[in-house]
Amino acid sequence: MITPVILCGGSGTRLWPVSRRAYPKQFVRLLGEETPFQATARRVAGAPFAAPVVMTAADFRFIVGEQLAEAGIGPGAILIEPAPRNTAPAILAAALSAVASNADATLLILPSDHAVRDPAAFRATVMLGMEAAGKGRIVTFGITPDRVETGYGYLLLPRDAGAVSPLAGFIEKPDAARAAAMIAEGNCLWNAGIFLARADTIVAAFAAHAPEYLAPVQASLDGARDDLDFRRLAPAPWEGLADRSIDYAVLEKAANLDVVRYQGHWSDLGGWEAVWRESAAREDEVVAGPRCTAIDCQATLLRSDDPATEVVGIGLSDVMVVATGDAVLVADRRRSQDVRLAVTALKEKGVRQAEAFPRDHRPWGWSETLTLTDAFQVKRIVVKPGGILSLQSHRHRAEHWVVVTGTARVTIGPEVSIVQENQSVYVPQGATHRLENPGDGPMVLIEVQTGSYFGEDDIIRYEDAYARS
Amino acid sequence: MITPVILCGGSGTRLWPVSRRAYPKQFVRLLGEETPFQATARRVAGAPFAAPVVMTAADFRFIVGEQLAEAGIGPGAILIEPAPRNTAPAILAAALSAVASNADATLLILPSDHAVRDPAAFRATVMLGMEAAGKGRIVTFGITPDRVETGYGYLLLPRDAGAVSPLAGFIEKPDAARAAAMIAEGNCLWNAGIFLARADTIVAAFAAHAPEYLAPVQASLDGARDDLDFRRLAPAPWEGLADRSIDYAVLEKAANLDVVRYQGHWSDLGGWEAVWRESAAREDEVVAGPRCTAIDCQATLLRSDDPATEVVGIGLSDVMVVATGDAVLVADRRRSQDVRLAVTALKEKGVRQAEAFPRDHRPWGWSETLTLTDAFQVKRIVVKPGGILSLQSHRHRAEHWVVVTGTARVTIGPEVSIVQENQSVYVPQGATHRLENPGDGPMVLIEVQTGSYFGEDDIIRYEDAYARS
Structure with a gap:
């Protein structure tokens, strides 16, 4: 059995105004009827997967419970991080907790806010890594690039890579020229932040590369208290931990990494351009959702998340329009990554819409x-x-x-x-x-x-x- | 004394979503604290102007009464057109009604939805036409063009025009080349649809050029009934009248037209580009109203007419964004005149927002x-x-x-x-x-x-x- 560990403590600002700190994108119906969190949980539901462990923030605990119930998926555990400290301590907490109840546990670490169109293909790809994980390898999963993308980290494949190969290296957010060259050579994959390893392998990797986390995370686990269906880690010493990603704290230093290529469709839903891309069949296509009317537009996204609001676009090219009941974002499509600037500006203005919903x-x-x-x-x-x-x-x-x-x-x-x-x-x-x-x-x-x-x-x-x- | 006749039966669609059939632009706070109708009434309030006669539709009668009361201006009369038939019958009704009570009445006919920044200069310009009007001339007022504009009608001045000159002709919506040539020659003005004439001159002009209107409009006046503060013209035979503008029915055929140049600032508020222009100091300027945040934008209008809605624009050029509580318009600035297409599209969809407000x-x-x-x-x-x-x-x-x-x-x-x-x-x-x-x-x-x-x-x-x- 594999225990999925779903990370959903994040609070994405790049999908404002639909995603806000109070209710971030993993819990929002961005595409279709399921939220990214629900789709993630469903992707790894049923044998050979055990019930998922969910790592989340206190503010989201009832949302996690409700969305799992709505999807008909029972959680293995919902662990509450006392404060956001990035992925390194969250993953270590999940690993230490798993080792305590099952010395042989294998974990599949998953972000909760990505989209994958073919869950069966995804699961089959995960299974390719099981043998290596059983041998103490940390198996990363990489996505075959279909465009030059400078916003992602890349995983380098060795020459003559097989289904499972030793990782040849990480390349963090290359410039466009380097990304294009790597993609042309065919030896790189996008780092999707998904990996498979035995829990004790993860703990050992921390011991080797980030030992400062071990004692405090164990102490916060030891001091955890149960609260209804949730397990709240103790704020001390958790709150004093450094904010670090698992890549930076551990993976980039570890020598026991493998990589498996995932051939199927994947999106990080990392901004409105990604959401537009998920819905558009062609590069010049207009995506106009319910209550939206596009007149002479191209390569434009029109979206109304408020049942009482009609949106009309006239003569627009490469524009993204997103309306909720209390906010409207209109952005050039190429500025998708700058939507976080809207949140910063609204926070400075002291406006409720920056972080909260009606x-x-x-x-x-x-x-x-x-x-x-x-x-x-x-x-x-x-x-x-x-x-x-x-x-x-x-x-x-x-x-x-x-x-x-x-x-x-x-x-x-x-x-x-x-x-x-x-x-x-x-x-x-x-x-x-x-x-x-x-x-x-x-x-x-x-x-x-x-x-x-x-x-x-x-x-x-x-x-x-x-x-x- | 001059009796202003304010025409406010229109239902502009080019300023959707703020202007809709149920509450059109002349009654909406487009700029500043007064509505265009209130500003129009104030522009011609006090000696030498008598209390205004307002020509309007039944649906707007209480709005007219309230907005005059709010502005502290008492109406001379509020005449209700039984059906919209354009300006020709409305102006004839005002003229026949005026002649009946004062054979020497002089009327200043005014649209209710234009903006004029200097009311004193406007009034002084009107007074320049009084002598000619007294001699049976119809005095039109033309605006000095400050840009090539293909959406307006033009008035042609004679060579060596004085303060008041005989009109040399009308040019209806010229193409850009012709408009540029005329403006370069300096012998044209924009037709603002404002004119001054004795009431009996107007009646005589109809008798000469559109005699078919006389009897039915008189009959609808004779059959009028008082309803609270309003005078409702009789629906028969009014409803059978042809829909025609005063320009087309009478003025373009009349030989007794004069023209006076108005040198001051004027706008027809004919679309969102005009509203943007009224507020922007420079051609590349961003106009961001209350509750609006512009990030790296240029030549863009951001407007939120809903106190609960924040609007953010990122990386926009030449875009107009207008949000109300139930609708959002996002249009290329050069497509200002096509905003009526939004109304047509929403009517076809059967959407309430096309014509009504919450x-x-x-x-x-x-x-x-x-x-x-x-x-x-x-x-x-x-x-x-x-x-x-x-x-x-x-x-x-x-x-x-x-x-x-x-x-x-x-x-x-x-x-x-x-x-x-x-x-x-x-x-x-x-x-x-x-x-x-x-x-x-x-x-x-x-x-x-x-x-x-x-x-x-x-x-x-x-x-x-x-x-x-």
Whole structure:
């Protein structure tokens, strides 16, 4: 059996405004019905793969749980990194944890935000590396380049490479001329950041090349505590670790690396140009999604992620337009990698759209501001079956709740009542209250807040089913 | 005294998505705090100008009244055209109406959707034409061209033209070469569609060149009925009139035309390029309005008319981006005139955004859908002081009202009650109900509709203060 380790602590900014720190691209429906994380988990579901270990951040833990449940995939473990420290410590934590329960464990390390069109071909390619991994090799998987690309790292193949060959070297982001030359020679592959190794091989590689990580990562694992379905690594000493990628910390120094060529289609979904490329059949093609109208455009992406927003492009060439309910990005297609500059600029402006969404995902469901003024706020609140909001009160606002779908169990002060669809209830300012969905389907209510302040920090929590402070 | 006749029945599509049939550009804040209609009315307010006569469509009558009130300008009359038939019948109706009350009336005919930066200079130029108008001339006003423009009509000046000269001819939309040649010769002006004439001169010109309009327009005037502050011309025989511009029907045939050169700044606000030009100091300049961020752009317009939407442009040249809450236009700047194609395409798709806005203006105030699903709709309703909605009922929906600003007087069945800020009330399905604002400031409420159908046609009206059926 192979245990997939899915890395999904990242917070991609290059797919803003659809991907933001609060809900990054691996969890977003970028292409089709599944998110990249769900597609990654499905790609390695079922024998010979064991249930996946997911490495993620605390903010994403409920999203990970929900998206796996939605995909019908049970996790082996969800490990929570106390702080983002890049891939080196996350992978070491997964390896140490695996060795502790199974000395012979073999791990397949996978980013969660890539697209692969043929999962069966991918799995078959992984299996090619098993024999080498069993012998203590670290097996990397490289993608056959189909264009000159200066944004990726490259893996060098030896002359007369077989299905599995010793890695001849890494080339980090070459310039266009060098990339073109390497591709012409046929001896390079894109480094997809995927590799297969025994867990003890990984631990040994750290011991040899980055020994400073071993003790603190082991200590954070030893100090981990279980929290519902999650295992939270201890913040100390994790937070003091250096932020380093596995490539930089270990792989570029290791001598026991092999490489296997993956012939199938792969994309890192590394920016809007990559998303456009995934959908366009030709280089000059217009990709216009639902609610989008292209008039005399070419090589252009038009995308509306808001069901209420129509997008029209007229006379555009090499332009990418992405609209959500609260933000619009319009960028030259060749500036795909500079979309992170938008996030930087909006953070400097102090604008919420830089990192957060109108929709706020919580363990019990989600809420969304429909309108906010100085005098009132209107929210849609959707509570999952069995979902329970914390017992709370607000200093500065009263709330009117109108149940529009399903049934709510409502606590206000000492009273508990059932509020049916098309009934309303009033929560006075200062009153302790709690909202639950006792039903089998989602419960939706419209909350009208009145008062003088509507910030999320005006919540005094008395009790919480999800262990939030 | 000069009576301004302001033509504002038009429904410009070239400034979509900010201008739509339901609320066209003359009523929209395109530049600064005043709308083009308000700025037009202010340009000709006060002696020697009498109160303006406004020619408009039934759909815009309350907007006209409100915008004049907001600008502090009392109308002389608001005449409602039963159907849009272009400028010829509208101007004839204004002239016949003026002659009936004052045989010596002089009219200044003005489009409502142009921008003029120096109203005093404009008024002084108008006064230059008074003597000629008094002698039975029709005085046109032409703009000094500052660029080659193929989208306008041109007025030809005679050689050695004085301040007021006989018009030497019309040139309709010349090609670029001819326009450049005429501008180089210095003997042409842009036709701004503004002219000054005695009302009886206009009637006589129709009698000479378009006599078929006289009797039917007079009959529609004779059959007019007063409706609150508006005068509605009779639909018959108006609706049978040919759709013709005053230029085509009369002016191009008349021999008694003079022309006066207007030296000041003018724009027809005829498209987004014109709006961009009004705001940009240089040809390569980026105009980024509030909530807009431009990164490495040039000659680009970024505009967000939605307070909740941030717009970011990266690496754009000659692109216009306009975002509202429900639509985004991205167009090459040189395709400004083709924005009407967006409206045509969206009408073909059957999309609401082609012609309507989320905000629905009514005589009593306005309402706006915050969210609409199969199971519920949430609206914000703003009622002006003294505003009264019709007494009505709905077959397919119940309504929850939460007053968030001000005080409402609410009738439900036989009961009348006062609902204060932060109180709510329930309107059962089928119950007759009415909403009023008895206060001195706007009253705002959040309406949550539940039921099976939320169309505006599910209203049975029993009584209406604004004479709507």
